[in-house]
Amino acid sequence: MLTLTNVTWLNILLCLACVGVYFLMWVFNKKNPAPYPPGPPGWPLIGNILDMPHIRVKPWLTFATWGKKYGNISHIQVMGQHTVVLNSVKAAIDMLDKKSTLYSDRPIFPVGGQLVGWKHIMALLPDGDCLRRYRRNIHRVIGSRAAVGIYSQIGEVETRRFLKRVLTKPGQLQAHVRHTAGAIILRISYGYEVTKNDDPFVDLADRGLDLFSRSTAPGAFVADSMPFLIKAPEWFPGAGFKRLVHDWRKIVEEMVFTPYNFVKDQMAAGIAPESFTSNLLENRTLSVEDENVVKWSAASLYAGGADTTVSAIYSFFLAMTLFHDVQKKAQAEIDAVIGPDRLPSFADRGSLPYTEALAKEVLRWNVVAPTGIPHRVTEDDIHDGYFIPKGSLVIPNIWFMLNDPQTYASPLQFNPERFLSNDGKKPETDPRTICFGFGRRICPGIHLAEASVWISVVMSLAVFDISKVVENGVEITPEVDPSSGTISHPKPFKCSIKPRSVKAVELIEQDANY
Template sequence: MSAFLSTTAVSLGASSLLLLLFVRKYLQSNAHPPYPRGPRPLPLIGNIFDMPTERFVLPYSKLGEKYGPITWLVVPGRTIIVLNTYDSMYEILERRGSNYTDRPRAAMIQDLVGMDFITPLRQGDPTWRLHRKFLRPALSLDTIKRNYSDIFLASAHRFIERLVREPENFRFGLKRSLGETISELAYGACNDGQGNDYVAKQQELLVYSTLASAGYLVDLFPSLKHVPSWFPGAQFQRDAKKWRQHMTDLRHLMIEGVQKRMAANEGRSCYVVNMLEDLQKVKDETGADITEEIQAVYDSGFSFYQGKLALFISFLLAMTLAPAAQAQARKEIDKVVGTGRFPEFKDQGDLPYTHAVVLESLRWNPPAPFIIPHASREDDTYNGYFIPKGTMVIPNVWQISRDPSVYEDPTTFNPDRFINNPNILDPRDFVFGFGRRACPGSYLAYQIMWMFVVSTLWAFELEKPEGEPPLDKDTDRFDFGFLK
């Protein structure tokens, strides 16, 4: 018996050894570089406790300080990397942009609220490419100045008038003026003439989309989207239903408005009308079916309304905290424009310091501290680290704005850094995104902001209210919201 057991043990030992050798050979043949560094994940739940719940970019920046340009995180059903340097973002998202054109699936805002049709949230599919095909030329710098500069000028004038009448309601006046600009540019109107205010409804939708983007449990566990709305704890289902209905009604309202105005030959020059007229010419000449293209125009036009308010609020705050910069900009504007007329786009080339003020406002507080995440289509490697297919990639652009190796004394508002300094990183190269997913409306956003900035400094001297705290630290100045 003992001999039999000994022989059996030797056989089992040999079998185990052969199995181990086989597994080792298999792993080597399927080996990949190591994953990026990051905090140690816990069993089952991964790095859930390492994920920030507020002021997202500050914890992301701390992780970058500890683990390097790329931080690796794991949550149930998803792998994540956070990029904290311009070089890593440019290499991964710009140079390898074709592999990072998708978006990670977000169950709340995309599936339940149904906003996956808008250009920023669409996957990198043929319809998204059609959106980009329409948006790129329509929002080029030449097209904006040629077709839409009058809209910007009129909107800036309305804002100045509102500010004169009701200075205490400057935030409402600003939101209203910017909203009118975008609504007129996209759809050619601010209302349907029957009491439906496009701007107010768009602002309400912006609030809903911001809430839906804030992070829900259903985003971590997508199967929860099948929970019925009456189930205890399913408030997210009831919220999503309400927000989806509001969005659907608004889409139909704005589309019907354009169709009615065009049928009555009252269609004003705007993105949707101009594109539909061009498509109709193609159909008349070729007989092509343009149904898909028409829908793409409507959907891409609906994507125009973004959080442009954040761009200007940063400027207003900066002017109260940096009175010397404000005085220098106002002196330049007074010299070039004078007091007998409003500023115009033709003045841009003669106002280099004002241009620097706008650039510094973008850098000092990026309008979206982290831009919409990308998702990798295929396995990839970067600096010897492995990035598997389907990884969520979060670009922490706030950290670029505070990187002392990029910007000297980064917390200080200093437009002089952009004067006669051609080698400095232009904030427009990162605040509007990277690669094929970069915001096609970057020229639009900058031109709107420039016109509002120069008009405000031409008309007013801005001062901090008495009794306000000093706001010496970034954490006191900003709320770090995704959309403001």
């Protein structure tokens, strides 16, 4: 039986082991050719482990504080692992774009990647041939606006269905947003049509991607900084995560294998509709490795579109609840261009500049991936006079880049006009050049994501008035409080969603399968 004395001795042995590791590092450490970037001062042995923000406290805020104190490039070290945080777009472009041959690798996530099972997802793949195969597969399907245009009818049909569900049950907005995002990406990835609420594939995506967000965020697990804990028993100090990962891994495997096997079964029966997966499998004899690439390419497409879009569209409704004047301006533009007799479509996109700017502002105001996923440096580098050692993690603080008052005036305000040319004023930086990441690791689904957000925005504004809820005579103002994690979501909120007119109801109730 494990006693308190045993645990105490284990803690002492752990500390002694850490001291030994630190001593060896100190003995064999060579003199650096340049100083590390500035950052919070560390402690002997443990380095900056006390400075690392916890996943629950929005690490991007801590990183922003470091940026203000130490500059656009800051540095910490935890048990020999160097981490560099970038707080400016220029630094991110100079390092992650212009030096992409050095800065495009991914770190190993001992918990989220190895134990939970996300190591084969494209976002966590190391730089190399396998990553290029994934990206090639996905680029063929959604790598350009023209390619995404092939799927425009799917987006329009599913968004029409979304309007009908919101009209029927406006109090279940978040569930409707998740349902619609899942339906669109499942049709594209697997040819699977979502026909009911509480769809098992949509539920799988929700559960799996929640685990991805929680298990890959900076500071999620001590074992990510101290990998030796992976080998420790679950009762060992710092290894409590092992009680979770078995069940988490089963969810991830189910999310990846279930829709893939659905396509294979339909193809065997000769009834599979065209999809990303069926196209890759059709008339091909695949090796085990090839099949694994197809399976995880499809899962990467599925995962990338099922959660990030949810965050953006849900935040759109939050913004319209809080910034009613913006909503009215967009509706006036839609009424003038589209009129009351039809719903907007992708064909109208070029004629609605204010609505286009509003969709951009959604991406800036609600930062879906506040710190992205860390890059990893493959060789020693000296940048701006600072030494960036091989193996360093590089975290772009995307949240601060999109809320930097030097780039965006009054960043907390939701203001689409910042992206329009008014009275000769130059538009502010397009957030799409920042929010989807940098270099070779930029999100390959950028065109599908922005198209999905735009069609949801324009169709919703055409038929709904969105406002604050009034309870017992008191107007309820929602709180802007995004969640932590790799993917950040607005805190659940209440809002009033009502049809704008009798004609709007008629448009919503038209057959969504037109």
